[in-house]
Amino acid sequence: MKNNIIKTLIMVVIALVLYYFILPPINLSSPAFWSYLFLLSIIFAILNFYGDLSKSFKQRYFKLSNYSTYYIIGVVGIWLLIGLINFCVSPIFNAKSYSQRITIDEDHEFTTDIKPVDFTKTPLIDRESSEKLGDRKMGEFTSWVSQFYVSDLYTQINYNNSIVRVTPIEYDGFIKYLTNRDEGIKGYIVVDSVKGSASLKELKKGMRYMPSAYFFENLERKLRISYPTTIFGEASFEIDNDGNPYWIVPTIKYTGVGMKKEISGAVILDPLTGTSKKYKIKDIPTWVDHVYSADLIIEQVDNWGEYKNGFFNSIFGQKDVINTTEGYNYLVMDDDVYLYTGITSVSSDESNLGFILANLRTKETHYYSAPGAEEFSAMASAEGLVQEKNYEASFPLLINLNNKPTYLLSLKDNAGLVKMYAFIDVADYQKVVVSDASLGIDAAVTKYLGDNTSIDSTNLKEYEITIKNITSAVIDGNTSYYITDTNDKYYKVSINVNKLLLPFLKKEDTIKITCNESEVSEIVSISR
Numbered sequence: 001m002k003n004n005i006i007k008t009l010i011m012v013v014i015a016l017v018l019y020y021f022i023l024p025p026i027n028l029s030s031p032a033f034w035s036y037l038f039l040l041s042i043i044f045a046i047l048n049f050y051g052d053l054s055k056s057f058k059q060r061y062f063k064l065s066n067y068s069t070y071y072i073i074g075v076v077g078i079w080l081l082i083g084l085i086n087f088c089v090s091p092i093f094n095a096k097s098y099s100q101r102i103t104i105d106e107d108h109e110f111t112t113d114i115k116p117v118d119f120t121k122t123p124l125i126d127r128e129s130s131e132k133l134g135d136r137k138m139g140e141f142t143s144w145v146s147q148f149y150v151s152d153l154y155t156q157i158n159y160n161n162s163i164v165r166v167t168p169i170e171y172d173g174f175i176k177y178l179t180n181r182d183e184g185i186k187g188y189i190v191v192d193s194v195k196g197s198a199s200l201k202e203l204k205k206g207m208r209y210m211p212s213a214y215f216f217e218n219l220e221r222k223l224r225i226s227y228p229t230t231i232f233g234e235a236s237f238e239i240d241n242d243g244n245p246y247w248i249v250p251t252i253k254y255t256g257v258g259m260k261k262e263i264s265g266a267v268i269l270d271p272l273t274g275t276s277k278k279y280k281i282k283d284i285p286t287w288v289d290h291v292y293s294a295d296l297i298i299e300q301v302d303n304w305g306e307y308k309n310g311f312f313n314s315i316f317g318q319k320d321v322i323n324t325t326e327g328y329n330y331l332v333m334d335d336d337v338y339l340y341t342g343i344t345s346v347s348s349d350e351s352n353l354g355f356i357l358a359n360l361r362t363k364e365t366h367y368y369s370a371p372g373a374e375e376f377s378a379m380a381s382a383e384g385l386v387q388e389k390n391y392e393a394s395f396p397l398l399i400n401l402n403n404k405p406t407y408l409l410s411l412k413d414n415a416g417l418v419k420m421y422a423f424i425d426v427a428d429y430q431k432v433v434v435s436d437a438s439l440g441i442d443a444a445v446t447k448y449l450g451d452n453t454s455i456d457s458t459n460l461k462e463y464e465i466t467i468k469n470i471t472s473a474v475i476d477g478n479t480s481y482y483i484t485d486t487n488d489k490y491y492k493v494s495i496n497v498n499k500l501l502l503p504f505l506k507k508e509d510t511i512k513i514t515c516n517e518s519e520v521s522e523i524v525s526i527s528r
Contacts, residue, residue, distance in 0.1 A: 007047055015040055023224040025231045031258040034082065038075065045071055082257045089256040091303070091311045098260065099307040102300035104356065106367045110405055113357075113366065115333075116514045116525045117399040117408075118460055119441045123156065123163045123193030123332065124410065124418070126394045130154050130165045130191040132416050133198040137189060141200060144169070147176050150189055151211075155236045156330050156337060157289040159243075163332045165191045168237050168245065168271075170212035177214050184208040184272070188237070188245055196418075207245060207271035211235070222274055223249060223267065230278075233263065236290040245271055250291050251278065261299075263363070266291050281362070289337040290360050297339050297358045298324050301365070305343065321346040322353060327375055327395045336361055340398050342375055343367065351377070352426075355398065355405075370405045373429030378407045381429045382422035386411060391419055398426075402449070402497045403525045410437070423448040445524075449496045460524065461517060465489070466510045481505070483523075491515060493523035501526060 024036040091098045125133070131154060138150045149172045154165040168188045171177040184206020191198045211219045223232060233250035240246065247269040253262050266284055269276035284291060305322035306314040314321055325342035332338070337360050342352040352374050358365040373381070379393035389411075396407035405426040410418045411434065418437045421444040425431040435444035465485040472481045472495075479495040481502050491513070495502055505511065511528060515521040 011040075011044060011047060014043055020221075023220055025224070026229050027231055029254040029257055030231050034078075034257065041071065041075060086256040086259050089259050091307055091314075093311075095307040095311040095314070098303045101260065101262070101303050102297070102358075102363065102365055104301070104304055104365045104367050106369075108366045108368055110368045110370055111400060111403045111527070113368075114398075114400040116403070116460065116462075117401055117406075119194075119445075121161075121163060121194065121332070122397065122399065122408070122441075123330070124408075124421075124441065125165075125191065125193045125196045126410065127154055127156075127165070128394075128416055129196070129410075129412070129418060130193065130198075133191050133196065134165075134167060134189040137198040137200055138169070144187070144200075146172075147180055148172050148185065151237070153237050154191070155238055155290055156193065156332070157238055158332050158335050158337060159190075159239060160241055161335070163193045165193055166237060166239055166245075167191075168207065168210065170210060172212075174214060177212065181208070181213070181217065185210060188239070190239075201243060203245070203272070205272050209247070209269060209271045209274045217274075219247060219269070219271075223269065223276070226276060227251075227267065227278065230267070232267070233296075234293060238287075238289060240285075240287045247271055248288055248290055250293070261296060263292055263296070284361060286335065286361075288361055292358070292360050292363050294328055294339050294360075297360070297363070297365070298328065298341060301341070301343075301356055301358070306346075318346050324356075325352065325374055325376070329395050329397055330360075331357065331398065344374055368405075370426055372405065372426035373407070373424065375407070378424045378426075378429045378432075379409060381424060381432050382409060382411060382434060385422075385432060385434050386420065389419070390414070393422065396424070401445070401524075403527055449494050449524075460514055462512070462514050464510060464512050465491075467505060467507055469507060470505055482520075490520045491523050492520050493526060497523060498526050501528070 018036065018039065022036055024030065024032040027033055131152065134150050134154070138145055148169045151167045151170050154167045156163070156165050166188060169185050171180060171185065186206040187200050187202045189198060190201055208217050209219050209222050213219065216222065216225070219235065231252040231254070233252050235247045235249040238246055238248050249267045249269065250263045251265045251267060253264045254260060263281065265278060265280045267276050267278045281291070302323045309319055313319055322343050322345055325344050328339055328341040330337055331340050339358040339360055340355060342355045344352050352370070352372055354367055354369040354371070356365055356367050375396050378396055382393045383391060391411035391413060394410040394412065396409040399406050399408050401423070407424040407426060409422050411420040411422060413419050420434045420437055421441060422432060422434045423444060433448040435447045467483055468486045469484040470481060472479055481493050481495070483491040483493065485491070493502065511526055513523045514525040515523045
């Protein structure tokens with residue numbers, strides 16, 4: 001009896017110690033929970049074999065042999081049951097359900113939903129370049145760099161209508177955690193994705209609950225103790241409109257055990273105080289930008305494209321089967337961050353059928369039909385123009401330039417510095433223009449449009465005008481149209497802005513334009 005009590009106490013201690021380090025959710029649908037139980041069962045078996053020292057080895061071995069039979073039957077039975085449940089909820093029997101994991105609205109037009117590009121709000125600095133800028137800024141603070149390091153999170157967010165990446169500073173090891181934990185971490189890095197500048201935001205009160213903290217200030221441990229049954233996704237670091245830092249941690253639900261992953265809401269945790277609140281999806285504050293991960297969105301879009309016509313069609317006939325392309329990027333629109341990725345046929349050719357935009361806070365997703373170049377083909381096309389320089393192309397941004405889907409990408413040298421910009425027509429990736437980054441983005445636009453007049457992208461406006469007079473002129477081989485509207489305002493527009501419309505415009509036609517503000521306004525997009 002006494003021996004059993006001692007073994008029980010030892011087992012409880014071991015279970016608590018393992019729980020402290022592994023931190024599994026106490027949730028039957030979590031694979032981590034079942035792995036934790038399986039590990040405990042192995043330890044329990046070993047403890048039963050060695051725990052009764054009053055018995056001979058032969059007696060203990062005989063007891064273990066009997067126990068092993070039940071143990072093996074139990075473990076195998078549990079895993080077979082889990083496998084059976086997961087088999088029953090798999091796409092084999094539930095293809096329609098898997099295809100409906102995400103609702104994709106296909107009734108949208110690119111030029112209607114996506115506003116003409118404003119380069120004052122276009123993130124020209126990618127993640128890799130942001131990391132270099134952040135590390136460089138951290139290096140300026142000599143008292144910090146010896147104690148902390150910059151996290152590699154770099155979450156892209158819309159911060160008060162500015163497109164930035166934010167990332168926390170972390171403790172650089174256990175000893176430095178002990179020497180700095182009283183004050184916490186008093187700052188985070190902000191990188192302006194448009195201007196390419198970085199700053200270190202200092203806090204009056206330090207952040208204590210961080211991934212690099214130890215004991216009960218470790219972020220994952222703090223969340224697990226506060227929400228023992230909740231399954232968590234990957235935490236992202238964001239700031240609210242006042243610059244206060246928060247951890248945004250999505251909560252997950254499964255069908256079966258680890259199957260058909262879905263986001264049920266999010267926990268928002270204040271790293272300064274440790275206070276947190278769990279939200280349902282519909283109640284998450286609008287300043288939050290990242291709830292759904294890019295990987296989950298892509299997985300669900302792939303299911304939508306693969307299982308529309310059933311599971312077996314996705315393997316054999318593959319009629320109308322489509323999936324996402326390999327890479328992705330982000331667009332910022334209307335105070336939200338959207339995931340962009342191309343849609344291609346399952347045959348994986350070098351062309352796209354279109355692309356999707358998915359809101360990373362609400363999962364609202366739109367599909368746009370825009371046949372054209374696959375992203376990596378466009379990148380290779382840009383690199384090919386300057387192959388002697390060995391520049392590497394960044395993954396493209398998708399923009400609306402002249403009412404056409406257009407890829408904008410950077411070409412970087414071996415040091416990761418942006419040396420050139422490239423514009424590529426999505427519909428025809430042979431139409432590619434590169435321009436020296438030192439000349440600015442406006443010069444690249446001008447070169448791409450085939451016009452020598454600089455375009456002021458800082459003051460673009462949308463108008464509907466009625467033509468009073470229109471005439472054309474050819475200058476240096478480029479055709480331009482000069483328009484006077486009924487309010488006696490003057491405009492200039494290159495033929496390349498809309499080759500199918502401009503030659504047919506006439507007096508008294510009403511048109512929609514986007515242009516800058518000047519004595520002779522430069523039109524960058526035009527439509528009926």
